Amino acid sequence: VAGVGPGVRDLAVGQRVVCSFIMPCGTCYYCVRGQDDLCETFFAYNRLQGKLYDGDTRLRRRDGTPVWMYSMGGLAEYAVVPATAVCPLPEDVSFEEAAILGCAVFTAYGAVRNGADLRGGEAVAVVATGGVGSNVLQVARAFGADPIVAVDVRDEKLEAARRLGATHVVNAAREDVVRRVREITGGRGVDVAFEALGRPETVLTAVNVLRDGGRAVLVGIAPAGVTAGIEITRLVRRGIRVVGSYGARTRADLPAVVRLASQGHVDVVGAVTRRYPLDQVSEAYRALDRGEIVGRAIVVV
Numbered sequence: 001v002a003g004v005g006p007g008v009r010d011l012a013v014g015q016r017v018v019c020s021f022i023m024p025c026g027t028c029y030y031c032v033r034g035q036d037d038l039c040e041t042f043f044a045y046n047r048l049q050g051k052l053y054d055g056d057t058r059l060r061r062r063d064g065t066p067v068w069m070y071s072m073g074g075l076a077e078y079a080v081v082p083a084t085a086v087c088p089l090p091e092d093v094s095f096e097e098a099a100i101l102g103c104a105v106f107t108a109y110g111a112v113r114n115g116a117d118l119r120g121g122e123a124v125a126v127v128a129t130g131g132v133g134s135n136v137l138q139v140a141r142a143f144g145a146d147p148i149v150a151v152d153v154r155d156e157k158l159e160a161a162r163r164l165g166a167t168h169v170v171n172a173a174r175e176d177v178v179r180r181v182r183e184i185t186g187g188r189g190v191d192v193a194f195e196a197l198g199r200p201e202t203v204l205t206a207v208n209v210l211r212d213g214g215r216a217v218l219v220g221i222a223p224a225g226v227t228a229g230i231e232i233t234r235l236v237r238r239g240i241r242v243v244g245s246y247g248a249r250t251r252a253d254l255p256a257v258v259r260l261a262s263q264g265h266v267d268v269v270g271a272v273t274r275r276y277p278l279d280q281v282s283e284a285y286r287a288l289d290r291g292e293i294v295g296r297a298i299v300v301v
Contacts, residue, residue: 001086008083016089018258020102020250021071023085025053036084037110037247046071052080074099075281075299087254093261096275097268100135100296101257105266107219108135109257110248111194112143115217120144122191125181127151127172127206129161131288131296132219133196135271141165142265145192149184151177151205160294163270172205181209189214198222204230212238217245271295 001015011017023046024036031039045051050068052058058080059067072079089098112118124145126133129152140148141164149168150161158169170180182189189211195203198220206216207230234240248254260266274297276284281299288297 002078005083011083011086011088016091016095017086018089018098018101018254019072019074019079019081020085020087020106020247020254022106022247022250023071023082024250025082026084026251034249034252036251037114037249053082075278085250085254087258089258090262093258094269096298096300097272098261099298100131100268100271101261101266102254104131104271104296105135105139105257105261105268106248106250106254107132107246108139109253109260111136111217111219111245112139113253113256114249115219115243115245116192116194116215118143118145118192121146123147123149123185123189123211125149125151125190125193125206125209126161126166127177127193127195127202127209128197128220129157129166130196130291131293133194134161134164134295135266136194136196136219137161137165138266138271139260140194142260147184149181149190149209151181151209154291154294156294160273164267164295177205178208185211188212191215192217194219196220198226200226200228203228207235207240207242210240213240215241215243217243219245272298274298275300277301 001011001013004011023042024031024039025041028040041053045053057066057069059069059073072081122145124140126136129150147167148165150166151170151172152158153173168184170177189209192215193206193209194217195206196219261268273295276299284297287293
C-alpha cells in the first residue's frame with residue numbers, strides 16, 4: 001500500500017495486500033445482499049466504460065489523453081483500488097505469485113464455493129485446465145472432491161493437472177470424454193462439471209459428463225452472442241442444473257482464498273509457470289491467446 005484515502009481504516013501504508021479483479025462498490029443492490037460478484041457499479045463503470053467509480057480513469061498516455069482501465073489497471077506502476085477490493089496478504093505467501101489469488105484462484109473459488117456449492121466426496125470434472133481450470137482443480141481438492149477428472153486436449157496441461165490435484169486425466173483429442181468419465185465414476189457421471197474455456201463444444205462436454213441431478217458450472221467467457229445447444233428434455237427430466245459463475249464474492253471470499261494459500265491448500269508458486277518482464281507483456285498475451293501457457297503466467301517488474 002502506497003497511500004490510503006480518507007475513511008480507510010483497515011489498511012496502512014506499507015502493508016502487503018492482494019486485490020481482486022472484481023472491485024465491489026459495497027452499496028449497490030447486489031453488494032448490500034452479499035452478492036458483490038454482481039456489483040452493478042463495477043459493471044456499469046469499470047466493465048462498460050473502463051473507469052473507476054468517480055467516473056474517471058487513472059491511466060494517461062504521455063500526451064495526457066485517457067486510457068480506459070480494465071479492473072484497477074494493474075500493469076501500471078501504481079493502481080488506485082477501492083478498499084472493498086483489497087485484502088491483507090500474510091508474510092508466508094509469496095508476493096509475486098500472490099497476483100493470481102485475486103484473479104485465477106479467486107474465479108476458481110467462486111465457481112467451487114458459490115457456483116457448485118461443492119461438498120466433500122463429490123465427483124468433479126474440470127473441462128479445460130488452463131489458468132482458471134487448473135486452479136479449480138486445486139480448490140476442488142481442498143474442498144474434498146473425489147475423484148477429480150481433468151479434461152483437456154494438451155498433454156502438458158494434463159500432466160500439470162495431475163500435480164495440482166487431478167486424480168484422473170482425459171485427453172479430449174484422443175478419447176471419448178463422456179464414456180471415459182462414466183467409466184471412472186462407475187457409469188453415472190460426475191456430480192459437478194466445471195467448464196473453463198467458453199466454447200460451445202466444451203460447454204456441451206461439461207453438461208454431458210454429468211450424472212442425473214448434476215450441476216454444470218460455466219466459468220469460461222465467450223464472445224457476445226455465442227450459444228451452446230443443450231438438450232432441453234434431458235435438462236428437465238434428469239434434473240440437470242447449469243450455473244454461470246463469473247468470479248467470487250470479494251469481501252467474503254478473498255480472505256478465504258488467501259487463507260487457502262497461506263495454509264498450503266492452494267500452491268500459487270507451482271501454478272505460475274511463466275514470468276514476463278513488463279516490456280514483454282504483449283508477447284505474454286499472444287502466448288495466452290495461442291494456448292501455450294500451462295497454468296498461469298505473471299508480469300513482473
